[in-house]
Amino acid sequence: KQEVTQIPAALSVPEGENLVLNCSFTDSAIYNLQWFRQDPGKGLTSLLLIQSSQREQTSGRLNASLDKSSGRSTLYIAASQPGDSATYLCARDLDQTGANNLFFGTGTRLTVIP
């Protein structure tokens, strides 16, 4: 049974701090790993997509890495801001259909304190 685990479940940091969110998964035979942001009462917003052949992706203050051999992905947020407060979800391919079907972790709820 595949699992996606995100640790910690919740995290509070002061503004300006650099932080790392962790995502671990069983079954290293993944194709894609995606990170999403979810604001309360809202849908998900895609942050970064790492394809299987890639090791990392960067967008602004965000950097995501993928290590298939260890079954881990990390999301690094530099110089955190109060606007970064949200729940961050990682997701891997659910199956081998080649469709964009994802299996999600339960998320890390981040609070950035001004």
Add this chain to the structure above:
Amino acid sequence: NAGVTQTPKFQVLKTGQSMTLQCAQDMNHEYMSWYRQDPGMGLRLIHYSVGAGITDQGEVPNGYNVSRSTTEDFPLRLLSAAPSQTSVYFCASSWSRGTGELFFGEGSRLTVL
């Protein structure tokens, strides 16, 4: 630019009633899907479609039906609502069936009494 639009945003049903959650996207995306989100659990895939006329089951399809008669629309039907279907439902779409950024709607919160 509307993106992915879900209606209704909130709905209360009685056990045994049926209803349809609507999802429409204006990005000409081939791939569309429905997820449900429950407290303490990750989003779980209900059904998906890789193009008009093509649908398939996800992880938790029981109690739900879908159809894809047009590229734009992907409605989710609850045949006979049960309290276990109380959840927040999200519709998502992407350019192609494989790789690509997944765009989500804002969700439909369903309560079954």
